[in-house]
Amino acid sequence: xxxxxxxxxxxxxxxxxxxxxxxxxxxxxxxxxxxxxxxxxxxxxxxxxxxxxxxxxxxxxxxxxxxxxxxxxxxxxxxxxxxxxxxxxxxxxxxxxxxxxxxxxxxxxxxxxxxxxxxxxxxxxxxxxxxxxxxxxxxx
Numbered sequence: 001x002x003x004x005x006x007x008x009x010x011x012x013x014x015x016x017x018x019x020x021x022x023x024x025x026x027x028x029x030x031x032x033x034x035x036x037x038x039x040x041x042x043x044x045x046x047x048x049x050x051x052x053x054x055x056x057x058x059x060x061x062x063x064x065x066x067x068x069x070x071x072x073x074x075x076x077x078x079x080x081x082x083x084x085x086x087x088x089x090x091x092x093x094x095x096x097x098x099x100x101x102x103x104x105x106x107x108x109x110x111x112x113x114x115x116x117x118x119x120x121x122x123x124x125x126x127x128x129x130x131x132x133x134x135x136x137x138x139x140x
Contacts, residue, residue, distance in 0.1 A: 009085035012115040016080050020051045025061045026073055028052070033075035043070060088113060090129040097132060 020028055028051055032043040045063050052059050061069070088097035097113040107119045120128070 009087045012084050012086045012111070012113075014082055014084045014111065014115050014117060016082060016117075018078060018080060021056075023078060025065070026069055027076070027078050029066065029069040030073045030076035031078040033070070033073065034077045037075050084111065084115075086111065086113065088132050091132045092128055098129060 020031065023031065025048075028048065029043070032047055032051065036043050036047075045066055048061075048066055049059065086097075086099055088099050090098045090100065092098065099111045100108055101111050101117070102109040107121055108125050109117065109119050111117050
C-alpha cells in the first residue's frame with residue numbers, strides 16, 4: 001500500500017441544495033418564502049409556476065392549494081446535509097485544501113476543507129490551484 005495515505009479521510013458535513021424541480025410543492029413554497037423573506041415582496045403564483053416550468057409533469061397544485069401553502073408553510077431554504085469523506089488533492093495560495101467533486105466541459109466542481117462547495121473554470125483552476133503533496137506518503 002505504498003503511497004497511500006495512512007490516516008482515513010476526514011468526514012465533512014456538506015450542504016446540498018436540491019433543484020426546485022425535485023422538491024415537493026410544499027418544500028418549493030417554503031423555499032420561495034425563504035428567498036423573499038425580508039424583501040417586502042410577496043411570493044406569487046407566477047413565482048411558483050416559473051419554478052415548476054422545468055419540472056417534468058408540470059404543475060402539481062392549483063392556485064387555491066398554493067394560497068393555502070403560503071399561509072401554512074414556514075420559510076425554509078430547503079438544504080440537505082450529507083457526510084462526505086474528504087480527500088483533498090489541491091490547495092490554493094492560502095493553503096486551503098480542495099477536493100475535485102466533478103469535472104465538465106465548462107467547469108470544475110470543488111469542495112473546500114471547511115465543507116463549502118463551489119466551482120471554477122478550467123482556466124481559473126490552472127491559475128489558482130496546485131496539487132497537494134500528501135505529507136503521509138512514503139518517499140520509497
